[in-house]
Each structure stands twice: as structure tokens, then as C-alpha cells.
Amino acid sequence: MATKGEKVVDAEYDLDSDSLALSVRGSRSDGAEEFGDIIIDFDKKGNIVGVELLGATGLLSGLTKGDVSSDDLKSIQDAWLTVRKAGKNIIVDIKLRLPGRVIETPLTFPGSIAAET
Secondary structure, three states, X not given: OOOOOOEEEEEXXXXXXXXEEEEEOOOOOOEEEEEOOEEEEEOOOOOEEEEEEXXXXXXXXXXXXXXXXXXXXXXXXXXXXXXXXXXXXXXXXXXXXXXXXXXXXXXXXXXXXXXXX
């Protein structure tokens, strides 16, 4: 269950490209900005409505300092995003419930990328 500030997202993992797309339920992307292997989706108001991780297993393994496999990402049970401001930066917290564990990791971006805080 989502806690205050968390947005429930749909998670789609593509094994062939090792990409993980997280999209806020009921939202529509109107644009995107790429930061290396991370793509941030925005709605018309500039709010963050999705995140795509390219090379997701390696990226998440490195960010969480643990092993995240393609089997893990194929088995996501629930997923959430939280967007918050920290100084001049925007932090997007990703939380994934996998069988037997939950992984969480923050992603930091320049504050100019989003309208929401």
C-alpha cells in the first residue's frame, strides 16, 4: 500500500532490452528528458509521471548495492514513486516490492527538470 506522497505506478520490465518502465497510474506523458540510462517522463504541467531505467538490472544493482536480477524485475509485485525537493535538486524515490523483499533507491536530478515538489 502506498504511503503519503507515494504514487502507485505500473511497472513493465522488458527482458530483451533490460529496461524497466514505471508509469504513474492514470497519468499521461507529454514529454521526456534523458539522463544517461534514465529517462524521466513529464505531463503537460511538468510533473514527473514516469521513469524508465535502461540497463535496469545493472543500474539497480549498483544503486542498491545488491543483486537485482531480470527474474526479480519480471516478478515485481508493486511499485511506487515519490518525488521530493532537496535543496536545488529533485529526488525521485523508487520503491519496488519483489518476492521476499523490497528495494528502494533515490535518483537525484537538477531541480529545473520538474514543476512538482
